[in-house]
Amino acid sequence: MASKTYNVAIVGYGMSAKVFHIPLVLALPSDFKLYGIVQRSPKPDDDASKDQPHAKHWRSADEVYADPDVDVVVVTSIPETHHAMCKAALEAGKHVIVEKPFVPTAKEADDLLAIAKRSGKLLTVYQNRRWDSDYLTLRHVLDSGSLGEIVEFETHYDRYRPDPPPDTWKTRDAPGHGSIFDLGTHTIDQVYHLFGLPQKVTGFVTTQRRKPVQGGAHDSHTLILQYPNALMVTVKAAIVSPETEQLHFWVRGTTGSFKKFGVDVQEDQLKAGLRPGDEEFGVEPESLHGSLTTMDGEGEMERRVYETVGPPKTYVEFYRVFAKALRGEGEVPVRAEEARDCLRIIEAAFLSSREGRTVDL
Known part of the structure; x- marks a missing residue:
C-alpha cells in the first residue's frame, strides 16, 4: 500500500x-x-x-x-x-x-x-538550524573526542547593522520580539540540543544601536550558561560587530579547540532561488571551513582546516523526519518540550538582566 x-x-x-x-x-x-x-x-x-x-x-x-x-x-x-x-x-x-x-x-x-x-x-x-552544515560539523568534531572534555563553548550570531532598521513587526517591542527570540532561539536551541538545561543563567539583554527604534525591541544579547563540571557556554548576538569575518563557533576542550567563522549557506541560497536537490545546495565553500587545533605526536599544538561534513543533511531533513513521525516511525524532528525548555532559559536571561543577578534553573 x-x-x-x-x-x-x-x-x-x-x-x-x-x-x-x-x-x-x-x-x-x-x-x-x-x-x-x-x-x-x-x-x-x-x-x-x-x-x-x-x-x-x-x-x-x-x-x-x-x-x-x-x-x-x-x-x-x-x-x-x-x-x-x-x-x-x-x-x-x-x-x-x-x-x-x-x-x-x-x-x-x-x-x-x-x-x-x-x-x-x-x-x-x-528549529531548522539543527541541520546547519556547520552545526552538524561541530557535532562531528565533538563526537570524535578530538577536543577532550569541553570546558568552554561560544556560539555567536553577530552582525554589523548599526543604523536604525526599517519599522517592521520584528523591530517592535512586543511578546516574542527582539534578538533573543529571533536569533537567540536558534543558538540557544543548538546549545540545549548539545548539553541540555544549564544550572545557572546570567543574561545581558540590551540595545547596542546608538539610534535605536523608538519603542523598539532589544537588538543584542549575551548569555552565560553554567553547566556541571565547570562547562561554561556563551550565547551571543551583537548588532554592532564591525568584522570582515564574524565568529560563529569557538569551542575549547582539554585536548583541542575548534573555531568556525561565517554561518550556514542554505538561507542565502534559498533566497537566491537555489532549491533542495540542486548540486550546490547546502554545500559550504572552503572559505567557510572551520579550524581544529590539537596536540601532535610531540606535544606541540597543530592547527588544520576541518572540512565541513558532507554530503550535507539540509533543512529538508526536518520535513523528512516529520513525515516519518506522521507515519508513526519515530519522534517529531524537534519536540515541543525542548522548545519550552529553551523558553525557560530565555525567561531566566530576562530576569537576570533585569535584576542584575545570576538565576538558578
Whole structure:
C-alpha cells in the first residue's frame, strides 16, 4: 500500500513561508502536498495565488481549521499569534509545525503541550538550524573526542547593522520580539540540543544601536550558561560587530579547540532561488571551513582546516523526519518540550538582566 501524502496548509506568506517552508514541502512530493496558503492581503507584486497557482488560497486561518482535507498546518505568523493559532489548529484535529520562537512564554508552551496531548496530534517547532552544515560539523568534531572534555563553548550570531532598521513587526517591542527570540532561539536551541538545561543563567539583554527604534525591541544579547563540571557556554548576538569575518563557533576542550567563522549557506541560497536537490545546495565553500587545533605526536599544538561534513543533511531533513513521525516511525524532528525548555532559559536571561543577578534553573 502506498504511504499517505499529507496535505499542508501554510499560514502566512512572508519570508519564512516563501524561503523556509514552501521549498521544503515541494522537495518531498511523495510525503507532502502544498495544499493551500493563507495570505491575508495580497499585493500585485506579492501574491501567493500567482506564485503557487495549484494550491488553494485563503484570506483567513479560520478557513484552514474548517477544511477537513488539511492534515498539517504550518504557522509562520508573528510570534504573539502563535499560541492562538496552534491551539485552534490542534483542536481542529490538525498536526502543527510552528515557526520559532515557539510562543512568547513557557506557560503558553505548556498549555499547547497539554492541548496536543489531548488532541492526539503532533506538534513540533521549526528549529531548522539543527541541520546547519556547520552545526552538524561541530557535532562531528565533538563526537570524535578530538577536543577532550569541553570546558568552554561560544556560539555567536553577530552582525554589523548599526543604523536604525526599517519599522517592521520584528523591530517592535512586543511578546516574542527582539534578538533573543529571533536569533537567540536558534543558538540557544543548538546549545540545549548539545548539553541540555544549564544550572545557572546570567543574561545581558540590551540595545547596542546608538539610534535605536523608538519603542523598539532589544537588538543584542549575551548569555552565560553554567553547566556541571565547570562547562561554561556563551550565547551571543551583537548588532554592532564591525568584522570582515564574524565568529560563529569557538569551542575549547582539554585536548583541542575548534573555531568556525561565517554561518550556514542554505538561507542565502534559498533566497537566491537555489532549491533542495540542486548540486550546490547546502554545500559550504572552503572559505567557510572551520579550524581544529590539537596536540601532535610531540606535544606541540597543530592547527588544520576541518572540512565541513558532507554530503550535507539540509533543512529538508526536518520535513523528512516529520513525515516519518506522521507515519508513526519515530519522534517529531524537534519536540515541543525542548522548545519550552529553551523558553525557560530565555525567561531566566530576562530576569537576570533585569535584576542584575545570576538565576538558578
